[in-house]
Amino acid sequence: MTSLSLMAPAKLNLFLHINAQRADGYHELETLFTFLDFGDELNFTCTQQDDIEIEGDTGAIALEDNLIYKAAVALRPFRSVETGISIKLSKKLPMGGGVGGGSSDAATTLLAINQLWKCNLSHQKLAEIGLKLGADVPVFVNGKTAFAQGVGEKLTAVNLPQRWFCVVFPNVHVSTGAVFTHPDLPRNTPRLTSGWQLANTNNDCEALVKKLYPEVEKTLGWLLKYGPTRMTGTGACCFVELDCATAAQRVLDSLPSCWQGFVAPSTNISPAHTQLDSWLKMQK
Numbered sequence: 001m002t003s004l005s006l007m008a009p010a011k012l013n014l015f016l017h018i019n020a021q022r023a024d025g026y027h028e029l030e031t032l033f034t035f036l037d038f039g040d041e042l043n044f045t046c047t048q049q050d051d052i053e054i055e056g057d058t059g060a061i062a063l064e065d066n067l068i069y070k071a072a073v074a075l076r077p078f079r080s081v082e083t084g085i086s087i088k089l090s091k092k093l094p095m096g097g098g099v100g101g102g103s104s105d106a107a108t109t110l111l112a113i114n115q116l117w118k119c120n121l122s123h124q125k126l127a128e129i130g131l132k133l134g135a136d137v138p139v140f141v142n143g144k145t146a147f148a149q150g151v152g153e154k155l156t157a158v159n160l161p162q163r164w165f166c167v168v169f170p171n172v173h174v175s176t177g178a179v180f181t182h183p184d185l186p187r188n189t190p191r192l193t194s195g196w197q198l199a200n201t202n203n204d205c206e207a208l209v210k211k212l213y214p215e216v217e218k219t220l221g222w223l224l225k226y227g228p229t230r231m232t233g234t235g236a237c238c239f240v241e242l243d244c245a246t247a248a249q250r251v252l253d254s255l256p257s258c259w260q261g262f263v264a265p266s267t268n269i270s271p272a273h274t275q276l277d278s279w280l281k282m283q284k
């Protein structure tokens with residue numbers, strides 16, 4: 001039976017500006033996405049039974065609610081083979097952590113099943129399907145470090161120098177929907193007219209999330225002594241940017257035991273795409 005293993009990498013929002021709110025409630029953003037070489041591991045195997053199974057670290061998420069399942073269901077109409085799929089998930093990314101784990105799992109599923117079920121869909125079509133599952137899915141499908149506008153789906157690829165990050169999960173779960181519907185969220189940051197250095201940008205959700213979740217404020221305060229820090233997405237994960245693996249590991253080694261974290265380099269191409277390209281070469 002054909003099988004394929006791919007990573008679903010973490011993303012960081014190096015900055016996140018909220019420019020406006022649309023009539024449908026969604027927010028117009030400007031954000032700089034980078035991928036990390038660290039993420040969930042997914043293994044896909046075609047099966048004779050015509051169904052979609054997920055095993056492994058699914059936690060409390062019901063099968064029908066899992067973004068992996070929803071991504072597989074969305075590709076079923078495009079199948080040109082009569083096989084089902086069995087998916088094993090090894091979860092490394094905190095859920096609701098702002099590192100995009102659910103969206104990345106969904107995007108990796110779209111990329112893998114597109115091959116295994118011979119759907120033959122373009123990345124653009126997969127990104128359109130993915131956008132219905134979450135605003136962050138298109139950037140993972142596209143697989144390139146990007147400046148994003150719109151709700152996160154208008155992507156301009158950019159090349160950033162490799163940096164090392166220590167990412168800390170303060171053990172509080174922040175609901176993306178709750179942050180975006182909060183009356184105190186600033187929604188009127190002017191659109192950028194020049195560059196995007198960490199110093200002249202911001203995460204517009206950070207002040208509100210720090211107020212609602214003091215643990216996030218504590219984490220950012222603790223990280224600050226090691227380098228420039230910021231929260232990613234709507235939180236709760238916070239990161240510090242460093243020059244090398246050794247410096248990043250030093251931060252992780254001194255992390256208070258009440259928090260969890262990981263260390264990873266940034267990468268301009270999503271590891272899911274690099275791994276898929278290698279797999280495709282082996283099929284020839």
Ligand SMILES: C[C@](O)(CO)[C@H](O)COP(=O)(O)OP(=O)(O)OC[C@H]1O[C@@H](n2ccc(N)nc2=O)[C@H](O)[C@@H]1O
Pocket residue numbers: 013016025026027028029031098103133134135136137150151152176177180181233234
């Ligand atoms: C904040 C970011 O993490 C930045 O990368 C993303 O834009 C969030 O992406 P996501 O987790 O895939 O979010 P979705 O599942 O699409 O949306 C969750 C909820 O967040 C709000 N939402 C999300 C994205 C956006 N641009 N405006 C919003 O107002 C909506 O209330 C929505 O119901």
Ligand SMILES: Nc1ncnc2c1ncn2[C@@H]1O[C@H](COP(=O)(O)OP(=O)(O)OP(=O)(O)O)[C@@H](O)[C@H]1O
Pocket residue numbers: 061065066067068094095096097098099100101102103104105106136176232233234235236
């Ligand atoms: N495979 C999955 N992995 C993680 N979460 C999932 C998955 N499927 C569904 N979900 C649901 O989606 C919610 C958001 O998950 P996710 O880990 O993507 O949040 P996040 O890192 O805050 O994302 P973002 O930064 O895109 O807002 C979770 O709280 C969970 O209920």
